[in-house]
Amino acid sequence: MDLIHQLPDRLLFAIPKKGRLHEHCVSLLRGADINFHRYNRLDIALVKNLPIALVFLPAPDIAKFVGEGNVDLGITGQDMVEECQVTDKIDKILELGFGCCKLQVQVPIKSGINQIEELVGKKIVTSFDVLASKYFAEIDQKYLNDEDKAEGKKTKIEYVSGSVEAACALGLADGIIDLVGELLKIILKKLIRSLAQNPFANTNFFTSLETGETMKVAGLKAISTVLETQAILIRNKNPSNPSLVSKITSRIKGVIAAKKYVLLNYNVLRDDLKEATKLTPGRQAPTISPLENSNWVEVQSMVGKDDVAEVMDKLEEIGARDIMLFKIDNCRV
Numbered sequence: 001m002d003l004i005h006q007l008p009d010r011l012l013f014a015i016p017k018k019g020r021l022h023e024h025c026v027s028l029l030r031g032a033d034i035n036f037h038r039y040n041r042l043d044i045a046l047v048k049n050l051p052i053a054l055v056f057l058p059a060p061d062i063a064k065f066v067g068e069g070n071v072d073l074g075i076t077g078q079d080m081v082e083e084c085q086v087t088d089k090i091d092k093i094l095e096l097g098f099g100c101c102k103l104q105v106q107v108p109i110k111s112g113i114n115q116i117e118e119l120v121g122k123k124i125v126t127s128f129d130v131l132a133s134k135y136f137a138e139i140d141q142k143y144l145n146d147e148d149k150a151e152g153k154k155t156k157i158e159y160v161s162g163s164v165e166a167a168c169a170l171g172l173a174d175g176i177i178d179l180v181g182e183l184l185k186i187i188l189k190k191l192i193r194s195l196a197q198n199p200f201a202n203t204n205f206f207t208s209l210e211t212g213e214t215m216k217v218a219g220l221k222a223i224s225t226v227l228e229t230q231a232i233l234i235r236n237k238n239p240s241n242p243s244l245v246s247k248i249t250s251r252i253k254g255v256i257a258a259k260k261y262v263l264l265n266y267n268v269l270r271d272d273l274k275e276a277t278k279l280t281p282g283r284q285a286p287t288i289s290p291l292e293n294s295n296w297v298e299v300q301s302m303v304g305k306d307d308v309a310e311v312m313d314k315l316e317e318i319g320a321r322d323i324m325l326f327k328i329d330n331c332r333v
């Protein structure tokens with residue numbers, strides 16, 4: 001298992017070794033047919049079917065290493081790229097649609113604080129000290145009076161590596177800046193739709209999602225948003241193998257698109273075709289095939305998963321028949 005000597009010819013692709021993004025990344029790689037075996041406790045894995053080595057790193061290090069060119073490609077949060085100040089050193093290839101959350105200024109509900117300016121000159125605890133310092137530098141500039149500015153007064157930012165939400169309760173801070181999970185809008189929409197159809201369904205649905213629960217449990221409320229973030233695929237500006245980077249990118253795009261779309265197939269009277277294809281215009285155009293009975297045609301079209309139930313209802317209303325929905329395992333769009 002001489003991994004180290006096999007690395008020079010391989011593209012280095014970093015993914016988070018743990019935490020919120022790890023499982024999503026592993027399933028994305030599997031979907032893109034990037035096959036690997038990771039030996040227990042090893043943070044490097046060779047990909048069996050492509051000249052790639054996966055490197056499992058903490059999310060902040062991924063931003064830093066891709067920015068500095070030690071690693072060619074990586075998946076991390078947009079927040080990490082900005083906190084590590086490597087925005088100019090990397091190319092952001094793709095938003096991945098998971099790890100969606102907001103970096104927010106939070107205060108104890110009981111503090112009576114409602115406006116960001118009430119925190120000026122006070123103490124903020126965070127793991128995002130770079131972003132927090134930038135954010136409060138502007139707030140201080142706006143709200144501190146000239147006398148305080150002349151005295152060099154400013155909001156104090158203190159770094160902690162985790163469990164930020166405990167800082168106010170422990171008397172360490174007046175406010176914190178921390179991530180707050182955001183329910184994916186798509187999932188929320190779906191849930192509302194499914195509840196409308198069956199009010200007793202899916203009551204445990206929320207427990208598996210990022211929720212904002214930590215903030216609530218810690219007795220905190222958000223008073224301002226510093227940043228909205230999600231997981232992104234990033235590359236160094238000079239990757240070692242640009243064509244392999246393109247290949248991986250288009251495979252990952254395919255996996256993401258496959259998650260977003262389904263394939264609808266239905267029959268409709270020729271006279272109703274125009275109205276039907278308005279509902280299912282497809283990505284380029286729908287495929288239309290004649291049937292033995294010349295009054296009817298068959299239509300095939302990719303439809304956003306999000307809207308498909310509504311589209312099917314409307315197709316039925318205009319007289320479409322034999323409406324079938326197919327899951328897409330993978331695609332190139």
Ligand SMILES: Nc1ncnc2c1ncn2[C@@H]1O[C@H](COP(=O)(O)OP(=O)(O)OP(=O)(O)O)[C@@H](O)[C@H]1O
Pocket residue numbers: 018019020021058059076077078079080098099100101179180181182210211229230231
């Ligand atoms: N609650 C959340 N909801 C959605 N995405 C999140 C959430 N918390 C963090 N993230 C995203 O995941 C990235 C990694 O955060 P995470 O806390 O999982 O990392 P970690 O510190 O490596 O893991 P751990 O907290 O297990 O030590 C963040 O930079 C952010 O982009």
Ligand SMILES: O=P(O)(O)OC[C@H]1O[C@H](OP(=O)(O)OP(=O)(O)O)[C@H](O)[C@@H]1O
Pocket residue numbers: 019020161162163164165178179180181182209210211212213214215
């Ligand atoms: O809105 P929620 O879904 O409740 O998630 C928010 C929490 O998630 C992150 O921490 P994480 O749990 O990853 O652990 P950490 O405190 O060790 O960073 C973040 O720092 C919040 O504390």
